[in-house]
Amino acid sequence: MATPEEQIHLLQEQLKLLQANDKQVMAASxxxxxxxxxxxxxxxxxxxxxxxxxxxxxxxxxxxxxxxxxxxxxxxxxxxxxxxxxxxxxxxxxxxxxxxxxSASREERLRRLLGEEDIGDRKPSQFLRHLRGLAGSVLKCDDIIRQLWLKRLPTSIQCILATHEGMPLEKAADMADKIAEVASSVTVQAVQGPSSEMTDLLLRIDALEARSRKSRSLSRPRGLNIRSRSASRAPTGFCWYHRTFGRNAKRCTTPCNWKNSENQMSSQ
The missing domain is CATH 1.10.1200 (Non-ribosomal Peptide Synthetase Peptidyl Carrier Protein; Chain A)
Structure with a gap:
């Protein structure tokens, strides 16, 4: 019959085998x-x-x-x-x-960080994390990373963030994401085209502008032609009133031959 010490040792060995089997099962999964x-x-x-x-x-x-x-x-x-x-x-x-x-070398990481990386189709916050990943332990200054990040964002986002210089970089990235979402929705609306109401208004404006141009182009030459024709038909020696209104003239200025002309016409 085994002593207590031997029984304990046997149980310990069995436990080790069970643990080893459990590890193998876990490792297999x-x-x-x-x-x-x-x-x-x-x-x-x-x-x-x-x-x-x-x-x-x-x-x-x-x-x-x-x-x-x-x-x-x-x-x-x-x-x-x-x-x-x-x-x-x-x-x-x-x-x-x-x-x-x-892994990229230290020099290559710096080169990409300082000049080659652009935002592409990433969100501003994703792009910030990407630049921080490139910086790694080579560049840990948040102020420099902020400037490198900001100057590669769209101009519209840069202008808005410029008024929040003291904002922590993570919050600035969240704000940039929201600005980019708004800008994206506006762009989609522009691509889809203006509303029917706006289209109708634009057509009416175009029609009025065309009518105005046509009116100006027709009225100016017509006035010049009328004056030139009336001037060419009017006899010489008459005042302006008789040249313009003929017998209907209410006034007369000298020198004017209208009366002499009327006398000649009545005698004939």
Whole structure:
């Protein structure tokens, strides 16, 4: 019959086996997220959280999980390691090499941060987070990041945010998002076209302007032609009243030959 000490030892061994089996079951259900090509260090943070939840501690097991999760394009970057993995610390070596080979260098990050990145179709707050990701530990000054962010926003947003210089950067980003949403809705309305009421008003304005132009173009030459024709038909020696009104003239100024002309016409 086993002593109490031996029974305790036997139970402890059985417990270890059960725990090992539980870990294997958990490890078998672990699922790694899709690989982040632009941020491999963040991806490895997620992966290691999964390893901890699943109770995976062996270097080789971690290594196999990571290699199995990589897409072909990323795997090609570490083909030499996959073909000839190190015998010790294989997971840690794989992690270090992947981050070093895929992460942008300090100089490249600064170059993109200072001159090449634009907002594209991102929200202002998303673009701010992107610039902060590029800055990383290289540039931690919020004032400089604010200026780099502001100058790449649309002019309309810049003008409004310029009146809120003391606002914290996160709140400024939230305000910029709201301004961008309003501007986007206005743009959609403009693309859809004006309302029927506005269209009718525009047509009426165009018609009135066309009528006014036509009236001016016709009235001016007609007046000139009337005066020129009346002047050419009027006999010489008459005053302005008789040249203009003939027998209906109520006044007469000298010199004027109207009376002589009337006498000649009556004698004939």
């Amino acid at each position: 672990a699922k790694l997220p899709p690989f982040w090509t632009d941020k491999p260090s963040v991806w490895f943070g997620q992966v290691e959280a999964q390893f901890e939840i699943s109770g995976i501690t062996q270097e080789r097991t971690k290594y196999n999980y990571v290699v199995a999760a990589l897409e072909s394009q990323v795997a090609g970057e570490i083909a030499d390691i996959i073909e000839n993995p190190p015998k010790e610390d294989c997971y840690q070596y794989l992690k270090t090499e992947l981050i070093n080979r895929l």
